[in-house]
Amino acid sequence: xxxxxxxxxxxxxxxxxxxxxxxxxxxxxxxxxxxxxxxxxxxxxxxxxxxxxxxxxxxxxxxxxxxxxxxxxxxxxxxxxxxxxxxxxxxxxxxxxxxxxxxxxxxxxxxxxxxxxxxxxxxxxxxxxxxxxxxxxxxxxxxxxxxxxxxxxxxxxxxxxxxxxxxxxxxxxxxxxxxxxxxxxxxxxxxxxxxxxxxxxxxxxxxxxxxxxxxxxxxxxxxxxxxxxxxxxxxxxxxxxxxxxxxxxxxxxxxxxxxxxxxxxxxxxxxxxxxxxxxxxxxxxxxxxxxxxxxxxxxxxxxxxxxxxxxx
Amino acid sequence: xxxxxxxxxxxxxxxxxxxxxxxxxxxxxxxxxxxxxxxxxxxxxxxxxxxxxxxxxxxxxxxxxxxxxxxxxxxxxxxxxxxxxxxxxxxxxxxxxxxxxxxxxxxxxxxxxxxxxxxxxxxxxxxxxxxxxxxxxxxxxxxxxxxxxxxxxxxxxxxxxxxxxxxxxxxxxxxxxxxxxxxxxxxxxxxxxxxxxxxxxxxxxxxxxxxxxxxxxxxxxxxxxxxxxxxxxxxxxxxxxxxxxxxxxxxxxxxxxxxxxxxxxxxxxxxxxxxxxxxxxxxxxxxxxxxxxxxxxxxxxxxxxxxxxxxxxxxxxxxxxxxxxxxxxxxxxxxxxxxxxxxxxxxxxxxxxxxxxxxxxxxxxxxxxxxxxxxxxxxxxxxxxxxxxxxxxxxxxxxxxxxxxxxxxxxxxxxxxxxxxxxxxxxxxxxxxxxxxxxxxxxxx
Numbered sequence: 001x002x003x004x005x006x007x008x009x010x011x012x013x014x015x016x017x018x019x020x021x022x023x024x025x026x027x028x029x030x031x032x033x034x035x036x037x038x039x040x041x042x043x044x045x046x047x048x049x050x051x052x053x054x055x056x057x058x059x060x061x062x063x064x065x066x067x068x069x070x071x072x073x074x075x076x077x078x079x080x081x082x083x084x085x086x087x088x089x090x091x092x093x094x095x096x097x098x099x100x101x102x103x104x105x106x107x108x109x110x111x112x113x114x115x116x117x118x119x120x121x122x123x124x125x126x127x128x129x130x131x132x133x134x135x136x137x138x139x140x141x142x143x144x145x146x147x148x149x150x151x152x153x154x155x156x157x158x159x160x161x162x163x164x165x166x167x168x169x170x171x172x173x174x175x176x177x178x179x180x181x182x183x184x185x186x187x188x189x190x191x192x193x194x195x196x197x198x199x200x201x202x203x204x205x206x207x208x209x210x211x212x213x214x215x216x217x218x219x220x221x222x223x224x225x226x227x228x229x230x231x232x233x234x235x236x237x238x239x240x241x242x243x244x245x246x247x248x249x250x251x252x253x254x255x256x257x258x259x260x261x262x263x264x265x266x267x268x269x270x271x272x273x274x275x276x277x278x279x280x281x282x283x284x285x286x287x288x289x290x291x292x293x294x295x296x297x298x299x300x301x302x303x304x305x306x307x308x309x310x311x312x
Numbered sequence: 313x314x315x316x317x318x319x320x321x322x323x324x325x326x327x328x329x330x331x332x333x334x335x336x337x338x339x340x341x342x343x344x345x346x347x348x349x350x351x352x353x354x355x356x357x358x359x360x361x362x363x364x365x366x367x368x369x370x371x372x373x374x375x376x377x378x379x380x381x382x383x384x385x386x387x388x389x390x391x392x393x394x395x396x397x398x399x400x401x402x403x404x405x406x407x408x409x410x411x412x413x414x415x416x417x418x419x420x421x422x423x424x425x426x427x428x429x430x431x432x433x434x435x436x437x438x439x440x441x442x443x444x445x446x447x448x449x450x451x452x453x454x455x456x457x458x459x460x461x462x463x464x465x466x467x468x469x470x471x472x473x474x475x476x477x478x479x480x481x482x483x484x485x486x487x488x489x490x491x492x493x494x495x496x497x498x499x500x501x502x503x504x505x506x507x508x509x510x511x512x513x514x515x516x517x518x519x520x521x522x523x524x525x526x527x528x529x530x531x532x533x534x535x536x537x538x539x540x541x542x543x544x545x546x547x548x549x550x551x552x553x554x555x556x557x558x559x560x561x562x563x564x565x566x567x568x569x570x571x572x573x574x575x576x577x578x579x580x581x582x583x584x585x586x587x588x589x590x591x592x593x594x595x596x597x598x599x600x601x602x603x604x605x606x607x608x609x610x611x612x613x614x615x616x617x618x619x620x621x622x623x624x625x626x627x628x629x630x631x632x633x634x635x636x637x638x639x640x641x642x643x644x645x646x647x648x649x650x651x652x653x654x655x656x657x658x659x660x661x662x663x664x665x666x667x668x669x670x671x672x673x674x675x676x677x678x679x680x681x682x683x684x685x686x687x688x689x690x691x692x693x694x695x696x697x698x699x700x701x702x703x704x705x706x707x708x709x710x711x712x713x714x715x716x717x718x719x720x721x722x723x724x725x726x727x728x729x730x731x732x733x734x735x736x737x738x739x740x741x742x743x744x745x746x747x748x749x750x751x752x753x754x755x756x757x
Binding site: 149 | 401402405406408409426427429430432524525526527529530580581582583584586587590591596717719720723727730731734735736737745748749752753755
């Protein structure tokens with residue numbers, strides 16, 4: 001019976017396919033490229049060409065206003081390697097990513113788990129935690145500068161109320177970067193939380209019901225059901241946040257200015273200053289390539305780790 | 313047919329509306345763009361055209377533009393493009409590179425050399441002549457600031473400099489006033505530190521306040537540094553403009569003043585501009601290191617009932633703590649950028665606006681700056697507290713136009729000073745770092 005069906009089915013389908021082929025559908029044709037041409041053009045114009053131009057620029061002596069002064073080979077990269085401000089900027093950026101990405105994953109997951117229910121209170125809190133994400137960097141830094149302001153700031157006032165000594169986060173070389181980490185977490189914790197909430201709602205309820213029937217406790221359920229189900233989302237959040245946080249700039253510029261003593265200057269600020277303040281576009285482009293490489297390595301490393309875990 | 317008729321009616325209506333919108337005899341409008349800093353205060357001065365009501369830099373410049381737009385007979389509209397002071401030059405440079413060039417831009421004469429070398433700023437001798445402005449009317453300081461190789465590259469707008477803004481009430485409480493009740497100004501670093509210790513002991517307040525954390529705040533440290541460097545007859549380019557030397561004894565001594573102030577806990581740490589203003593206006597520190605541009609703002613603040621400055625507010629030129637009497641100075645000026653006013657009508661409108669501004673130079677100087685127009689200096693000296701600053705052009709110093717990347721140097725030196733104040737960096741380490749950082753700034757330029 002099934003054999004007859006198998007024989008009949010291809011025969012039945014063969015006529016329309018043959019008709020379609022005769023009309024040219026399904027045949028490889030260069031004209032088909034027209035469908036993807038707009039996207040390809042956009043990619044070329046907005047990504048490939050600027051990336052290629054940036055790479056070329058990194059080997060040139062290019063003054064923003066004075067124009068091109070010839071090729072300098074690897075000189076921009078050699079100068080970068082010996083530039084202590086750049087070395088500090090790379091260190092600060094890596095440190096910032098190392099502090100913020102796990103925090104975004106951990107805190108985002110914690111908030112999502114805590115607020116993943118149908119209560120009105122949770123809905124309000126979800127809006128509150130997401131609310132800060134819609135603010136611009138200027139507004140966010142304005143708020144936090146008032147918090148951090150020595151003597152009259154909120155932080156100093158609260159510490160003073162408890163009889164604790166004031167901590168000048170922004171002016172302390174050891175704490176300046178941490179002050180920016182706090183601001184950044186407060187500002188955009190909403191996105192990881194929302195991604196985790198969406199992922200949590202995709203986990204079938206039946207699995208939890210089965211676990212409950214097996215008398216699995218909360219910790220056991222979290223460890224054996226929730227976290228494995230969120231593995232891909234955790235990876236997604238980590239990759240997105242790593243890429244975003246490597247580009248840290250606005251908060252730093254407006255809160256610490258990169259100081260004190262270069263303790264909080266990120267690579268993007270270095271690029272901005274080299275290119276737009278000092279007009280050394282070639283040098284700035286070389287620093288951009290280094291940042292691009294760092295981001296690429298971090299993203300690839302996380303993806304590789306994710307695939308390895310999947311296979312495991 | 314009906315469609316054609318409909319189109320005709322619509323066209324007639326459009327023409328009628330256009331005719332109504334531009335009555336016969338009205339001048340065609342010419343718009344010119346004006347890139348500037350000095351802040352944005354549309355809420356207070358958005359429609360004000362009464363110069364006597366305008367206070368501070370922002371109030372005066374906003375009112376001047378409003379007044380010009382309301383009163384000029386040539387149908388010119390000036391569109392201000394207000395940029396924050398900190399990233400002003402970065403944004404202006406980006407706009408020039410992107411060919412989005414304003415017709416007129418404010419520019420410090422310390423920056424003008426780089427823009428002239430890049431052929432972005434053009435000579436304005438012919439424009440000034442067309443506008444009826446005589447360069448011989450400029451004060452010598454202002455004329456020097458805008459003249460390169462015998463050509464005038466900008467309309468000078470003021471001479472500004474670095475001051476001590478003083479809370480006289482706190483000086484009185486600390487017993488640091490003379491018989492006439494005037495603050496005793498220290499003449500050496502040790503005297504200043506002794507005063508700071510006395511201030512702390514008698515009032516519990518720090519001696520000095522200076523903004524150090526905002527994006528434009530590095531300029532504050534640099535201006536103080538330059539003033540103390542010049543007081544010793546020093547320069548950051550002692551051997552020519554191809555190489556800076558920030559480890560000379562004079563430079564090191566300038567860095568050391570900040571190190572000593574920070575070690576003595578005599579200067580505030582970690583404040584941005586608004587924090588510094590708030591601290592001084594609320595009586596939180598005795599001396600504020602800032603410029604001439606704050607005089608009018610502070611006079612207004614001191615006049616308010618219950619102000620902590622009500623017991624007395626005054627200013628002094630940034631005092632010399634070394635052998636010579638000198639101070640950092642700069643000028644604001646108006647430049648015509650290449651490509652920004654290429655059309656003849658725009659160029660003509662720009663000239664008309666420059667003439668208006670020149671005629672109102674005294675109004676601008678009410679904010680605190682010294683006027684660039686020699687004829688109004690006497691009037692300026694009669695304004696409150698100006699007797700203390702009117703002599704600045706005689707002792708003022710600035711880097712010559714040959715010194716390249718002055719903005720980069722200002723930011724870099726200022727940042728090292730911020731590190732000395734906020735992070736406890738030593739003066740020697742700051743000088744070494746500044747020396748190292750100066751080399752990339754001049755590399756290949």
